[in-house]
Amino acid sequence: MYVSDWVGSGTLIEMLILAPISVALPLLPLIFPVSWIFLNAYGNARISALLTVSSIYQTFVDDPFDDTDIGVKKLIEIHLKWSQVKKIFINVLFGLHSDLSRSANILHVLGSVSALCCVDKKGILSWPNPTAEKVFFLRSVEDVPPSPSENSLDRHSENGDVFEAIDRPIDTEHQHHCDSSSQTVAEVLDLTHDRNCPFRLHFDDKGWKQHLPSLKPLGLAILLNTCNMNTQDHYTQFCSHVTCEALYNEDLVPVTNRRCLCELAKQIGFADSAQNIFSLEQQLSTFRHVQPETVRRDIKFARSLALATKLKFPFPHMVAVVVKEKANRGALQLFSQGTADIVLDSCIEFWDGKELCTLSTTDRKKVQDFYQRTSLTAYCTAFAYRPLTRNVSSNLTQVYLELPADSSHLYLPNRSPTPLTWSGGILGHFQSTDSLLGNEHVEDEVSDIDGCFQLQCNQVFIGMVTMQYQAQTDMVQLIEQLERACIRFVHFSKENELRSRVFSEKMGLESGWNCHISLLSERTSGTLSRSRAMSMSAPSAINLSVNKIENDFNSGENIDDDGLNSNCDGWQSLSCLTDSTEQSAPVNFDMSNRAKLPRGIDKIRPHLEQVDNVPLLVSLFTDCTPSTTKEMISIMQDYGEVVCVMGSSANADNIGIFLQANACLAVQPQYPQVCQKVSVFQPTTFNQGPSPIQFSQKLNSVPCSISFNKEDSVSIFHLVLESRHLMQAIWNCVQYWICCVITLGSVQLVNTFFMLPPIFTIGQLLWISCIVIPLLSLSMVANPTDPAVMQKATDKNHCLVNFEKYRILRSQPSWKLITAF
Structure with missing residues (x-):
């Protein structure tokens, strides 16, 4: 046999056209674009179908601190x-689905996500309403011999469950209701929130x-003031007014923290029926401005914080209701609640569970220290009470009293006169509330501002309640599961580092010394940071000068000068009592970064370019704004x-953030309730159409790939798993x-190189590359879910950078040739 016998036996068409085509034909993506579209449509369809099936998500355990491993059986x-x-x-294939599968492919993003960011807390990460966490009140105990451990003002147990302060009252001879041998104890009772119910709690x-x-x-003050639905309209209007006042000071927050x-x-x-024995008569509202620089100086817990820390605290205010007992000859009672600074200034005594006791300077410091400690990281509300002998005019309900920043001199002339010494024989007479009536004259009603202010003086301090947002169980489990899947959960908190780190601990995030970054830039000059001593927009305000107070006090009141001077320290404003006490931090870790x-x-x-990549590793950013x-x-x-960004569909500020992210999840949050007895809003009927809230949610979630309700049984972990x-x-x-077509093309290339007869014809190549190989490849998509897929870390998105680099390098020779010629 001679090579010359079969070399050249083929036609020129076979050698010059068909042979190269048979080599290149398997490498051409003839059917791959169509298959790629079908694969992506099928993947996005499965992700969307998972959102509609709720039964597969009931895999969470009851206890969020139990093992969160997802076993093979559950998968x-x-x-x-x-x-x-x-x-x-x-x-999805024809572009009729509501998800944006083409502009923001949720399948690819969730399949390669490396960071899941949440930009809203209330109703998504936490329950929509804060719940009571601690109850503070004062009580008296019999005198015991002092010990070295009782010399300090406060004594904390190791687990921080009980706060107890025992010391000797300074003004024991003036405590006309309590036994002179008694001591004052600041008692704190902790409460635990039921993780399965938004409101349920119990004492520890x-x-x-x-x-x-x-x-x-x-409890009675809560029912008659806090959770009295008849007071909500007036309180809402007062909140609107104070919100406008707070705009003049970026360090103060409005008083919208009154919760159920x-x-x-x-x-x-x-029981709820306890309200029925009282009738609401009038409502009184009082507030005052404070100097932010004074607050930072006086609140010792904030002295170690950086100056750039946006230290926010509630606007000092007090809301009081005048109620009348339907029995007992229509006796009038005044129940007040608000921030502890202004409420404490209005009190002269406290209820110890048995009788009334005078608030000494030391007692005020105990209340003050607890309030300052908790108000930095939680929401603290103080309660007070007093009986009244006269009613209030309805005109004063529409008036908001604004006090000057330092209003301690206003309370001194209006305090109830008390003798200096009390004998044991008449002590029992003053165990009633008669001594609280003070020097007021019995009239039909009070119609002037001064009289209205006097009615709010000489109150009895009842106690304080601190409230805190509690993390939801499913989010705690999600964070733990994402961590095991090598996905970093990032919380962009709008609050300062104090409140943010406390809540991050509840969610299980790292909150150590290098685990958070504040996005608030250094402030060079304060534009609106200086608060005003008086507000010109207030309908009515007490703007009395000190000289006028002194003249009226010296000429018109029959109060013993010695008695006033001897107990004057007990009447100082709350902010004047801080420097004399020392206390540990409000929480159990150092707040400074x-x-x-x-x-x-x-x-x-600059930090990423010059120092390290720690900002890309932290899980908490504080003081965040949309920009x-x-x-x-x-x-x-x-x-x-x-x-991937997860945010509230009710927040219009999230639209820009949604557009910036690779993919976004719009969550319809759980809305806060004024009271658990009142629903959030009334749903609309089909004939009425969508409500404004629903319409707003649809508009805000337009850039989002997935939208769902927080109350739906949607598991983000399973979406990531499936993706x-x-x-x-x-x-x-x-x-x-790719391996199949390369192998097929290599076989054809080798066959042509050695000038062998073709193994496959053109038709056979088309059949194999367009039918056989695609079907064999697509069959791999039907494999069962692999549990180990969530234990592998995904690579970072560097493909785009490499593509740009290679495109520039590839175009350089062309540019050089063009430049040369």
């Missing part, structure tokens, strides 16, 4: 029938019922992070496809 139970996916698949201490005499006035405490009153033993991490969004990029959050997400994307599984299956499909 195998996730099965979707073709009938559940078919309709969604067709809609099994012996809490021994304090019922001290708690009953508190019905469950606490119920635990104490009150000692790691010297960058502070402010403008310092993030700084958007910029930080952009920085994370520039450094290869694949960011990773599908992306891994698609990648295996593509790899197998």
Whole structure:
């Protein structure tokens, strides 16, 4: 046999056209674009179908601190029938589905996500309403010999459950109601929130019922003031006014933190019908401005914080209701609540569960220290009470009393006159509330501002309640599961670092010395930071000069000068009592950022370029605004992070953040309730159409790939799991496809190189590359879910950077040739 016998035996068409085509034909993506579209449509359809199936998500355990491993058995139970996916698949394929599968492919983002960011807390990460966490009140105990451990003002137990302060009252000879040998104890009872119910709670201490005499006035004050629906309209108007006042000072927050405490009153033993024995007469509102620089100086717990820390605290205010008993000859009572600073200034005594005791200077310091400690990280409300002998004019209900920043001199002339010494024989007479009536004249009603202010003086301090937002169980479990899946959960908190770190601990996030960054830039000059001593927009205000007070006091009041001077310290304003006491931090860790991490969004990029990548590793950003959050997400994307943002569909400020993220999840949050007895809003009927809230949610969630209700049984972890599984299956499909076509093309190339007869004809190549190989490759998508897929970390998004680099390098020779010629 001679080579010359068969070399050249083929036609020129076979050698010059068909042979090269047979080599290149398997490498051409003839059917791959169509298959890629079908694969992505099928993957997005499965993700959307998972949102509509709620039964597969009931895998959470009751205790969020139990093991959160997702076993193989639970993963195998996730099965979707073709009938559940078919309709969604067709809609996605033809662009009729509501999700933006083409502009923001949720399948690819969730399959490669490296950071899940949440930009809203209330109703998503936490329950929509804060719940009572601690109850503070004063009580008297018999005198015991002092010990070295009782010399300090406060004594904390190791677990921080009980705060107890025991010392000798300074003014024991003036305590005309309590025994002179008694001591004052500041008692704190802790409450635990039921993680399965937004309002339910219970006392931690099994012996809490021994304090019922001290708690009953508190429960009654809650029912008549806090959770009295007849007071909500007036309180809402007062909040609107104070919100406008707070605009003049960026360090003060409005007084919209009054939340439902019905469950606490119920635990104490009150039923809702207890309100029926009283009738609401009038409502009084008082507030005052403060100097922010004075607050930072006086509040010792904030002295160690950086100057750039946006230290926010409630606007000093007090809301009082005048109620009348339907029995008991229509006796009038005044129940007040508000911030502890202004409420405490209005009190002269406290209820210890048995009798009334005079508030000494030391007692005020105990109340003050607890309030300052808790108000930095929680929401603290103080309660007070007093009987009245005259009613208030209805005209004063529409008046908001604004006090000067230092209003201690206003309370001194209006205090109830008390003798200096009391004998044991007449002590029992003053154990009633008669001594609280003071020097007021009995009249039909009070119609002037001075009289209205006098009615709010000489009150009895009842106690304080601190409230805190509690993390939801499913979010605690989600964070733990994402951590095991090598996905970083990032919380962009709008609050300062104090409140943010306390809540991050509740969610299980790291809150150590280098685990948070404030995005608030350094403030160079204060524009609106200086508050005014008086507000010109207030309908009516007490603006009395000190000289006028002194003249009226010296000429018109029959009060013993020695008695006034001897107890004058007990009447100082709350802010004047701080420097004389020392106390530990309000929480159990150092609030200052000692790691010297960058502070402010403008310092993030220089830190990443010159120091290290710690800002890309933290899980908490504080003092966030929509603009700084958007910029930080952009920085994370520039450094290869694949960011998925979860936010509230009720927040219009999130639209820009949604557009910046690789993909976003719009969550319809759980809305806060004024009271658990009142629904959030009334749903509209079909004929009425969508409500303004629903219409707003639709508009705000337009950029989002997925929208769902927080109350729906949607598991983000399972969405990520399914996305990773599908992306891994698609990648295996593509790899197998590429290997097959390369092998087929190599066989044809070798056959042509050695001038052998063709193994496959053109028709056979088309059949194999367009039918056989695609079907074999697509079959890999039907593999069952692999539990180990959530234990592998995803790569960062550097493909775009490499593509740009290669495109520039590839175009350089062309540019050089053009330049040369």
